[in-house]
Amino acid sequence: MTDFPHNWPTAYPKLSVSAQFRTQQDDFFVSEITNRQLHASGPHLYLHIEKRGVNTHWLARQLANHAKIDLKDVGYAGLKDRHAVTRQWFSLPLKNNEPDLTHLFAKDEFTLLSKGYYGVKLKRGALGGNAFRIVLRNVQGDQAKINQRLELIRNQGVPNYFGEQRFGHDFENIQQAQQLFESGKRPRNRQKASMYTSAARSYLFNNMLAKRIELKQWDIPMEGEVFGFAGSLRGFKQENNEDERNRLRAQRIHPSCALWGKGDALSEGALAQLEQTQAHAYPLLSQGLEKQGLKQERRATRMLLPDLFWQWQDDSTLVLRFNLASGYFATSVLRELGEINVLERDQQEASRD
Missing domain, CATH: 3.30.2340.10 (TruD, insertion domain)
Structure with missing residues (x-):
C-alpha cells in the first residue's frame, strides 16, 4: 500500500493548548438546517428525528424495515456520527398508507421531532447546512490566547x-x-x-x-x-x-x-x-x-464562521456554537485551536458512519 501523509499544516501558529472532545455523548450536538417548506400532504413523508448512539446508515435500515420498503428508497441529506446527539431529516415514499413507526420511536435512542410531506425524495447534500454545539473538556492553555484565536477564526475563517x-x-x-x-x-x-x-x-x-x-x-x-x-x-x-x-x-x-x-x-x-x-x-x-x-x-x-460564539462554563470547559455549510467539517475548526484529543473508539465509529 502507498503511504498517505496527512500532517497538513494549520493556517495559524500553533497554540500550547490541549483539550478533550466527545468524552460524553452530549458533548457533540449537530442539527441539520433546511430551508425546505413541507406540506400537509405529498408523495414523500419527511421525518425530523433526534438520535443518540446510532449512525445514519443503521437508522435508515430501521426505517426501511419498519416501513417495509427498500433501503435505497430511504432518503437523507448527509451522514451523522454515532457518538453524538444529532437531529436529521429522513424521507420515505408513500405508496398506500403511511407506515406505522410507533414501535421504532418507542425506543429511547430515537425521538420524532416533527413530520411533513414533500414532492420528491430527500437527496444527499440537499440541506442548508449544519448547526453545531461542541463541548471541549479538560482544556489546558492560556484562556486569553484561546479567546484571541477564536476571535481570529470568527473574523478570518479557517482552511476548508x-x-x-x-x-x-x-x-x-x-x-x-x-x-x-x-x-x-x-x-x-x-x-x-x-x-x-x-x-x-x-x-x-x-x-x-x-x-x-x-x-x-x-x-x-x-x-x-x-x-x-x-x-x-x-x-x-x-x-x-x-x-x-x-x-x-x-x-x-x-x-x-x-x-x-x-x-x-x-x-x-x-x-x-x-x-x-x-x-x-x-x-x-x-x-x-x-x-x-x-x-x-x-x-x-x-x-467562514461569522456566527461563531463561545462560552467558558468553567476554567476548563469551553462550549462552541457555529453553523457550517453542507460538506464542511467541524474538525477543521478545532484543529486551529490546538491538540484536541478524541477517544480512539470514536474515531473508529466515525469512519463507519
Missing part, C-alpha cells in the same frame, strides 16, 4: 479541509480507493464505491490546500485563481477588476482548489501548476477519478 473522518480509520477509505482504481471494478455496494472515490478526491484537495497554506495563499488569490462560493462546487476565473476585489474583501467569494476529475480545472498559471503537481503525485488516485467519470469541480479554500 475535509475532516479525517472522510478518510476512514487508518486511512482505510483511501486504501480501498486505490484497490478500486487498480482493479478497475466497481464494488457491488455503490455507497461504498462512492465513499472511496470521495475519499480519494478529498485527499488530493487537502494536499492542494496544504500547499497553498505553506505559500500563505490559502485565503488570498494567487496567479490563475478560480473563485468560488461557500458550499458550491462551481467556480469562475479571476478577472482582476474592482467589483471582484470588493466581493473578495467582503468575503462573498473565496479562492478555491480543484476537486479532481476529468475536464478543464479552470485554473491557470501558478495555481494550475500547484494543482497538477499535487494530483500527479498520486497518479493512481487522480487517473482513477478521471476513469470513474468524475468531472472537475471546485471547493472554496476558506471556511
